[in-house]
Amino acid sequence: MEATKLEPLFNLQELEAKLNGNGRARANGLTGWDILSVDQFDRDKLAYIFGRAEEMREMVERVHGVDLLKGRVLACLFYEPSTRTSASFIAAMERLGGSVIPITQGVQFSSVSKGETLADTIRTLEQYADVIVLRHPEIGSARMAAEAAGVPVINAGDGPGEHPTQALLDLFTIKEEMGRIDGLKVAMVGDLRFGRTVHSLTKLLLHFDVSLRFVSPEILRMPLKIMNEVRDKGLDARETHDVADVIENADVLYVTRVQKERFSDLDQYNEVKDQYIITPDLMRQAKEKMVVMHPLPRVGEISPEVDADPRAAYFRQVQNGMYIRMALLAAVLGKA
Ligand code: NCD
Numbered sequence: 001m002e003a004t005k006l007e008p009l010f011n012l013q014e015l016e017a018k019l020n021g022n023g024r025a026r027a028n029g030l031t032g033w034d035i036l037s038v039d040q041f042d043r044d045k046l047a048y049i050f051g052r053a054e055e056m057r058e059m060v061e062r063v064h065g066v067d068l069l070k071g072r073v074l075a076c077l078f079y080e081p082s083t084r085t086s087a088s089f090i091a092a093m094e095r096l097g098g099s100v101i102p103i104t105q106g107v108q109f110s111s112v113s114k115g116e117t118l119a120d121t122i123r124t125l126e127q128y129a130d131v132i133v134l135r136h137p138e139i140g141s142a143r144m145a146a147e148a149a150g151v152p153v154i155n156a157g158d159g160p161g162e163h164p165t166q167a168l169l170d171l172f173t174i175k176e177e178m179g180r181i182d183g184l185k186v187a188m189v190g191d192l193r194f195g196r197t198v199h200s201l202t203k204l205l206l207h208f209d210v211s212l213r214f215v216s217p218e219i220l221r222m223p224l225k226i227m228n229e230v231r232d233k234g235l236d237a238r239e240t241h242d243v244a245d246v247i248e249n250a251d252v253l254y255v256t257r258v259q260k261e262r263f264s265d266l267d268q269y270n271e272v273k274d275q276y277i278i279t280p281d282l283m284r285q286a287k288e289k290m291v292v293m294h295p296l297p298r299v300g301e302i303s304p305e306v307d308a309d310p311r312a313a314y315f316r317q318v319q320n321g322m323y324i325r326m327a328l329l330a331a332v333l334g335k336a
Pocket of ligand 1: 085
């Protein structure tokens, strides 16, 4: 009997050609870049990365992975705990056909514990890897690593400083969930002082016509430097201590954990840690089309009963992180 010829469900070559750029400008100028701060992104670059992330989603849904970064190696160096950021960078690299040296939860087993400097560790890893992702407790550590390295360094969180790739996935999530960014009222709740994700997200939102609401305890207000940038932009922005002031009008409620590890006085942490808890009751006061986000981990700020609410987007946000990181890795490695 003659074998039935199966029609391919889609054209893999076409998909790979699309992922390879189809003649587009090479990675929109991102090739070889270190990604250290959201200050490096304008609306053009954001649109480029978001477009690529959407293509990555499509690709993963259809074929799970491709060989775009075959033979390329990522070193993942984490001096602070991480679940999502490290796992999503690893998944991103592997779905693009590359491989990973993970020095994550086990940093205590590396030469770092013997007293090696960050610069030496970086200069070592670049002998093996084409790109380095770094999380470190000190502000400016990623920049310092980038100066030491000849390969691109991606900042996965420098202490209470920035977390640019998280902010990119956060903004991408807002766009995917709400269909737009301009015109939205975004409320950020919790630890705005030490939370690096809200620092980076606020700076990215300055490229858009948004209203901003900052909800925090007095001791955890958004740093003055960032508030000044917000004011200079002339955006409608207000600070408050009370979620009740913002819940009815917010389009995006971005909730954060109080960053216990940044407190030198634990009594002070205990005083503020449970100040805001998002509950189904509070959600009843919010708009029907609104989105609740959280970079995770949560430690009680959003009650688990909220998870079933279709407005709870924090796990969809996690998935978006992988697509954004796929887009970024492809871009810095020159696969436009
Ligand atoms: C955040 C971080 O590490 O800054 N987590 C993350 O990357 N998803 C938020 C946090 O730890 O509270």
